[in-house]
Amino acid sequence: MLKLTHLNKSYENHKVLDDINVVFPKNKTTVILGPSGAGKSTLLRSINLLDQPESGSIELDNLKLNYESNLSNSEILQLRRKSAMVFQSWSLFPHMTIMENIIEGPTQAKNENKEQAIEEGKKLLAEVGLAGFENRYPSELSGGQQQRVSIARALALKPSYILFDEPTSALDPELEAQILHLIQKLAMEDKSMIVVTHNMDFARKVADKVIFLENGQVIFDGESKEFFENKNRRIQDFLNAMKF
Structure with missing residues (x-):
């Protein structure tokens, strides 16, 4: 289980996250929705400390950290080992082959055996439809192929949660x-995932749980079906606006 308690984050005078209290269940897909500027990406990035909140705490598996404290490099590394991020742009290392990109995390951050990591990497590339691409470079792949490599790279870390x-x-x-079909396949395999998206059709298909943010606050936190059938005026306005 992943739990965030009393999270607060500001940039200058603007409060991006305002007393966030949410739980992301294990082996489920939680989708974070909301208008632009609601704090969705900041909330996601707080989980692995790409953005550090001013206050609040995180519990992930057997690890609990207080964001207000001066976290050590060891504590930050422990947290990051438990999650893997897939970004908007694929962020692959351009000077490394596809296989080198995939095994960098397992061998460097988790000290896995290189040969074992390569074997696992081959299986993951096959899983994302890129068998035989091991020795190519990112510049030789399309954007969709590079994003599939990013997902394989995230899976190679065997994280407790994958963050999209x-x-x-x-x-x-x-x-x-x-890419959405691939993420949907992972959801069907009961991976623990947290997804920020603007695609409502995809969110409806893949989400077990929905968190709806606005102005840095949680407006809705519950089951997907309940969200998409919700009669709340603000939620209905949002869903109607996203149809066009």
């Missing part, structure tokens, strides 16, 4: 569909 921050926003509609 608008993973298809930089892709055209055809490539977007490929």
Whole structure:
């Protein structure tokens, strides 16, 4: 289980997260929705300390950290080992082959045996539809292929949770569909995932739970079906606006 308690985060005089209290269940897909500027990506990035809140705490498996404290490098590393982020842009190392990109995390951060990591990497590439791409470089792949490598790289870390921050926003509609199908497949395999997206059809299909943010506050926190059938005026306005 992943639990965030009393999270607060500000940039200058603007409060981005305002006393956030949420739980992300294990082996489920939680989708974070909300208008632009609601704090969705900041909330996601707080989980692995790409953004550090001023206050609040995180509990992940057997680890509990207080964001107000001066966290040590060891504590930050412990937390980051338990999650893996897939960004809007794929963020692959351009000077490394696809396989080198995939095994970098397991061998460097988790001290896994290189040969074992390579074998696992081959299986993951096959799983995302890129068998035989081991020795290519990112520049030789399309955007959709690079994003699939990013997902394989995240899976290689065997994280407790995979974090997706608008993973298809930089892709055209055809490539977007490929990535969404892949994430949906992972959801069906009961991976623990947290997804920020603007695609409501995808959110409806993949989400077990929905968190709806606005102005840095949680407006809704509950089951997906309940969200999409909710009669709350603000939620209905949001869903209607996202249809166009």
